[in-house]
Amino acid sequence: MARESRSVARQLFVWQLAAIVVLVALGGTLALINERHDSDAATRRQVVAIAVSLASTPSTTAAIESPDPTALLQPVTEQIRKANDVDFIVVMAPDRTRFTHTTVDLIGKPFTGNIDRALAGETFTETYVGSLGPSIRSVTPVYDGDRVVGLVSAGLTREKITDRFVSGLPVFLGALAGALALAVVASGALSRRLRRQTLGMAPDELRRMYEHNDAVLHSIGEGLIVWDSDDRADVVNDEARRLLNLADGPVKRSDLPESLQQKDSAGMHLTDTRILVVDEVPVMWQGRQLGTVMTIRDHTELQRVTGELDSMTTFAESLRSQAHESANRLHTVITMVELGRAEEAVEFATAELELSQHLIDRLMNTVTEPAVAALLLGKISQAAEQGVELTVTEDTALGSTGSDPRELVTLAGNLIDNAIDASKASDQPWVEVTVRERDSHLVVQVADSGPGMNPDALGAARARGFSTKSGSRGLGLALVSQVVARHGGTLTAENSYGSVVTATIPLVGAKQ
Known part of the structure; x- marks a missing residue:
């Protein structure tokens, strides 16, 4: 609860509520003042309308000039007064003598108030303390031709004006209270929404969280x-x-x-x-x-190191396999010697040795990059274990290029792995690999006995996560494509004497 009392939402709600109360109180006060002013203005319009209407009636002029004006005018003015809910209507002579009045005892007595402007032909209103107390009254002349023969005054006391005003206050205050309640509900809803968005935290907590999170995110x-x-x-x-x-x-x-x-x-x-x-x-x-x-x-560097490690692992597996095969051949030679067939033993041993040594010597002499040479030798043994005949063409040759050996291993290794897997779809699987320099470019060409790929399939294979085979090496051609794109090279596929995929990248360090 302590944290919630200090939350941004709670503080905003309290300040907003205080502002709303002040604004509503100020607005209500101004509205009351304006309403009181409008009430006075409406009263003035009402008493002027009554006085002018009565003064302009021909019967009023005739009654004033009759022998007994009171008898003719008092019933009429009282009827009009009651119908319009005013406090008095006075018809008088130019000398202020009253012909009518709400209080009968005042009839015949002089009218108290200003009449000079009315005698001059003007209709006016004023606030005056008369016989009935403070009132808003109007005074207007009664004409007989161009001659003023009398005056008419109609008025409403301040007490009645106040009563009218007070009677309308409940509606006004009710509307004001409704507006205040609506504003409080809206502020509460805004506070709850803000509390959800700020997780009910205080300003200093939000500031510390922002500073800590910003520091962590950028580090x-x-x-x-x-x-x-x-x-x-x-x-x-x-x-x-x-x-x-x-x-x-x-x-x-x-x-x-x-x-x-x-x-x-x-x-x-x-x-x-x-x-x-x-x-x-x-x-x-x-x-x-x-x-x-x-x-x-x-994982860029990790993937490159992993590819190089896979190449070395393949080479080590190849050496292990060759050691095993060598042990078998050695036992065979020993047995043939024990059987007295020494010449056949020598011929068997040297034939296998010459074939293996020839391949090693050729690759080590023509491929000066040890990682690539080891990769090719390892892939030959790996393919043989899977029943695939892998040959490295005689024109394979690669001098010192200055290129990153890991990229060369990624390029050649993934192309050879894909070819080995693809070739297994044929009855007599084979893979042929060529690695050489041509016009200051490295060319890695891998052919296989598999079904091959058209340009659309190659494009799909170069996309993230695509694999033309089951297993976990769906990134093979994508990784190759990444190396090729990084060096501004090309990657093509065709079906000629087999499925042929060729990767070409420029070699900055190649000899011209």
Whole structure:
């Protein structure tokens, strides 16, 4: 409760409520003053209308000039007074003598108040303390031709005006109270909404949380994007902008690379220069999904090292296999010697040795990059274990290029792995590999006995996560395509003497 009393929503509600009460009180006071002024103005219009109407009636002129004006005018004026709810109507002679009055005892006595302006032909109103107390009255002349023969005054006392005003106050105050209640309810609803949005925290708590979160978001080594329900980014940290090459300013999901534009895009993604592992989870609050949080990790270097390690592992497996085969051959040679067939033993041993040594010598002499040479030797043994005949063409040759060996291993290794898997679809699987320099370019050409790919299939294979085979190496051609794109090279596929995939990249360090 202590935190809630200090929350932004509570403070805003208290200040807003105080402002509303002050504004309503001030507005109500001004409205009351204006209403009182309007009430006086309406009274003036009413008494003027009554006096002028009575004065302009021919019977009034005739009655004034008759022998007994009171007898003719008193019943009429009283009827008019009661019908219009005014306090008095006085018809008088120019010398102020009253012919009519609400109080009968005052008839015949002089009228108290100003009549000079009426005698001059003007109709006017005034506030005057007369026989019935303070009142708003009007005075107007009665003409017989051009001659003023009398005056008519109609008035309403301040007491009755106040009674009328007070009788209308309940409605006015009720409307004022309704407006105040509506404003309080609206403020309460706004306060509850703000409390939900600020999680009921106080201003200093919000400030500390913002400072801490901002510091953490910009210092962590992973990319972080917080999406709202409309796929607009509420938070994008510096690492996310770097990994995804996002410009400063607002970010929408459509600004991301194509493979990340779909919701729930968790998994591995490739951009032109990076290999990214992406995870996306929903953000829930009180059973409602507010949006999602996307985390992005850079696995580019890890993937390259993993590819090189796979190549070395393959080479080690090849050596293990060859050691096993060598042991079998050695036992065979020993047995043949024991059987007295020494010449056949020598012929058997040297034939296998010459074949293996010839391949090793050729690759080590023509391929000066040890990682590539080891990769090719390892893939030959790996393919043989899977029943695939893999040959390295005689024109394979690669000098010192200055290129990153890891990229060369990624390029050649993934193309060979894909070819080995694809060739198994044929009855006699084979793979043929050529690695050479041509016109200052590195050319890696891998042919196989598989069904091959048309240009559309190649384009799909180069996309993130596509795989033409079952298993876990769906990123093979995508990784190859990334290396090719990074160096501004080309990647083509054709079906000629087999399925042929050719990757070509420029070599800056190649000899001219």
